[in-house]
Amino acid sequence: MIATxxxxxxxxxxxxxxxxxxxxxxxxxxxxxxxxxxxxxxxxLVVASGFGLIASLKFHAPNLLADSxxxxxxxxxxxxxxxxxxxxxxxxxxxxxxxxxARLGRTLLVQPGYIVVGALLWNxxxxxxxxxxxxxxxxxxxxxxxxxxxxxxxxxxxxxIGIPALLTFHHRREPTLYVSQWFLLAxxxxxxxxxxxxxxxxxxxPVRGVLQAVVDWWYVxxxxxxxxxxxxxxxIFYFLPKLTARPLYSNYLAxxxxxxxxxxxxxxxxxxxxxxxxxxxxxxxxxxxxxxxxLIAITINLNRTFTGAIAKLKESLPLKFVVxxxxxxxxxxxxxxxxxxxxxxxxxxxxxxxxxxxQLFLYGFFAMTMFGAIYxxxxxxxxxxxxSARLVRAHFALAMLxxxxxxxxxxxxxxxxGLALNDPQVPFAGALNRPLVCFRVGxxxxxxxxxxxxxxxxxxxxxxARCCRACCVPAIMAAVKPQMAEAAR
Amino acid sequence: xxxxxxxxxxxxxxxxLSWFGLVFESQLQLGNAQPTTNLVNAAQLYPQMRPxxxxxxxxxxxxxxxxxxHSQQIGQTGRTYDVALTDAGTxxxxxxxxxxxxKPDATAIEAQxxxxxxxxxxxxxxxxxxADAAVAKFEPTGAKVEVRVIPTGPDIARGWGKRRSVAEDxxxxxxxxxxxxxxxxxxxxxxxxxxxxxxxxLHLYDPQIVVSKSVMPPYRFLFEKRKIGxxxxxxxxxxxxxxxxxxxxxxxxxxxxxxxxAYLLSLRADxxxxxxxxxxxxANVSTNAPAATNAPAAQTTNSVAK
Numbered sequence: 001m002i003a004t005x006x007x008x009x010x011x012x013x014x015x016x017x018x019x020x021x022x023x024x025x026x027x028x029x030x031x032x033x034x035x036x037x038x039x040x041x042x043x044x045l046v047v048a049s050g051f052g053l054i055a056s057l058k059f060h061a062p063n064l065l066a067d068s069x070x071x072x073x074x075x076x077x078x079x080x081x082x083x084x085x086x087x088x089x090x091x092x093x094x095x096x097x098x099x100x101x102a103r104l105g106r107t108l109l110v111q112p113g114y115i116v117v118g119a120l121l122w123n124x125x126x127x128x129x130x131x132x133x134x135x136x137x138x139x140x141x142x143x144x145x146x147x148x149x150x151x152x153x154x155x156x157x158x159x160x161i162g163i164p165a166l167l168t169f170h171h172r173r174e175p176t177l178y179v180s181q182w183f184l185l186a187x188x189x190x191x192x193x194x195x196x197x198x199x200x201x202x203x204x205x206p207v208r209g210v211l212q213a214v215v216d217w218w219y220v221x222x223x224x225x226x227x228x229x230x231x232x233x234x235x236i237f238y239f240l241p242k243l244t245a246r247p248l249y250s251n252y253l254a255x256x257x258x259x260x261x262x263x264x265x266x267x268x269x270x271x272x273x274x275x276x277x278x279x280x281x282x283x284x285x286x287x288x289x290x291x292x293x294x295l296i297a298i299t300i301n302l303n304r305t306f307t308g309a310i311a312k313l314k315e316s317l318p319l320k321f322v323v324x325x326x327x328x329x330x331x332x333x334x335x336x337x338x339x340x341x342x343x344x345x346x347x348x349x350x351x352x353x354x355x356x357x358x359q360l361f362l363y364g365f366f367a368m369t370m371f372g373a374i375y376x377x378x379x380x381x382x383x384x385x386x387x388s389a390r391l392v393r394a395h396f397a398l399a400m401l402x403x404x405x406x407x408x409x410x411x412x413x414x415x416x417x418g419l420a421l422n423d424p425q426v427p428f429a430g431a432l433n434r435p436l437v438c439f440r441v442g443x444x445x446x447x448x449x450x451x452x453x454x455x456x457x458x459x460x461x462x463x464x465a466r467c468c469r470a471c472c473v474p475a476i477m478a479a480v481k482p483q484m485a486e487a488a489r
Numbered sequence: 490x491x492x493x494x495x496x497x498x499x500x501x502x503x504x505x506l507s508w509f510g511l512v513f514e515s516q517l518q519l520g521n522a523q524p525t526t527n528l529v530n531a532a533q534l535y536p537q538m539r540p541x542x543x544x545x546x547x548x549x550x551x552x553x554x555x556x557x558x559h560s561q562q563i564g565q566t567g568r569t570y571d572v573a574l575t576d577a578g579t580x581x582x583x584x585x586x587x588x589x590x591x592k593p594d595a596t597a598i599e600a601q602x603x604x605x606x607x608x609x610x611x612x613x614x615x616x617x618x619x620a621d622a623a624v625a626k627f628e629p630t631g632a633k634v635e636v637r638v639i640p641t642g643p644d645i646a647r648g649w650g651k652r653r654s655v656a657e658d659x660x661x662x663x664x665x666x667x668x669x670x671x672x673x674x675x676x677x678x679x680x681x682x683x684x685x686x687x688x689x690x691l692h693l694y695d696p697q698i699v700v701s702k703s704v705m706p707p708y709r710f711l712f713e714k715r716k717i718g719x720x721x722x723x724x725x726x727x728x729x730x731x732x733x734x735x736x737x738x739x740x741x742x743x744x745x746x747x748x749x750x751a752y753l754l755s756l757r758a759d760x761x762x763x764x765x766x767x768x769x770x771x772a773n774v775s776t777n778a779p780a781a782t783n784a785p786a787a788q789t790t791n792s793v794a795k
Contacts, residue, residue, distance in 0.1 A: 072706060073706055074557040138554060202664070262503040267511065287507075422643045
């Protein structure tokens, strides 16, 4: 039953399309594993927001929590980033990826039990890592701060989750591959490669001097562009057509975007003033500019798919999140291209413009897309509606406003800060104090996003509690009642 | 026909290209980097390993996450040249004549004065061509003249450093913490910019003692408050006003604070090396050295004295 080899994007380890699994059964097979991942992700999201708020407040009151080394800015800020990336983003991404792989392959999830074990182990690793950062065992490399005793646990946990994911892909019943599967497969393979490279070359057998910074920049950029970027794009390419009930405009444009991103996406991240041989930032700049090609391809494709479906935005809350995520992806990509030019990065590189850009990508694109996916998938998995649609709407409004405040104020403030830093007449203290008002507005954004995240966590907890009551309480009652009756007698 | 493995390999190689390019290739180039020659003091190599206490201080810096706010990379946007007279030689009247030609707005008395205390800067902030032309004019007089390379850029004008940061500066650091934010000032050269250990201790104890509006958090937990013994400790911080502890107590730095200060003082990126020469020797001007050395030296031999 191999597709007649006409379409080159058909990969065929002998799918047996005779026995396609019905969607309800697929969802049932995913239920426990994906829910464990998503629930833990939501919990880490709230934890990360808490750390983020503390870090943000330190700009207002440097004396806040200053007598505790655990909560000094240099530890809270990496703790926030790590909780967000490895706690929330990785788990939400993996959960949604597993479900998409099963659904797109029309097959049951393989070995969900192992995935649950892997997810729990992953959480142990993240907890240990964040704790290690807070007690001062950080490695000192950005986005890879988790100490050497936590990262092998994460790697093992990833393998335990990733192998069933690949087996599920292998056992797919649907012969034609959709572009989301391309993205997911590449992301699943690439993460262990970059994570092991970075840990081996930085933590266990450190390379010399400035090479450490080069490896770290490469890792961070690949983590963003290939791992988070590909999983987020897979979700956008899956959910946008699905929720608008329109076919994807062009499969070939999507494949073009995929292959050019795979080629060009991994090179960015080395800024032009870095104290490294000049060919490195130059290559980085050239390839970042080349990512304009996939960016344009994605824009055309999504735009053509979406045109005429604007009315659907009112009907579907998950769609709102996903569309927001797509727009943020394109914006963040355009900003990345602009920022790679030396003339621009000379002004913005060391300023708060950079965190603004990171937040736009991480929260505006990745987290929002995942929120949309979570709001769509969880009811299917649990076979229960969200307890409060109002909380979902509140989440969207708060997240959108918060992000606008945060990114808007920090980019304006960052540019002001950069202009001041580039003018030696302005004393250093002034360079930060002049745009300080912007950074304080940024804290307001942090606060709104945190409130939004709490909405998600509350809604999810409520839903789980209700399900628990619905299925566990009768079971317990049934077990307890005869004994009580006996006791009464 | 099964294209699956082929496509998989293709995608894998596409992704791995960035690994080959940025991780593998850079390792080939810099993986075995060795200390280079210090151009001012040629007997010494650069960089030197940091002293033991400073190496421990690097761990304190890492552990507290100082790099979240402080970068360690001086940027340089351009360079300009000064011409300096290092030795007037014997033919003084010829030198004065040339000086007046090179520097038309100077009077003869000023020119005489310049000759008296070499080294004296003759031309400031000129292009490379103008500097070379001036040197060529002095050639027949027997005076020794050198062209100094002056790095420029906002970071250098701010006094954060004397030259751009280069890969060598980080050779022995583990981890190398270049930082990506300038919430606080750049620290690449803080040891030569602010060489006072007491100032650093006070600043760590409470930054607002030194900079009244600083947003840097205080690191009081790096210090110990204790009762004054028979006599005050010589290491105790000299605090006044609202920062002073209560009567009979003193604030003493812990080992960690001392290590951190030692590390800060060891941050000195001011040595002239091959990538960042401080002087230019004019090649092929009547020197009897063979002209054809390696490529960069044809333009700038990085030797200090001519």
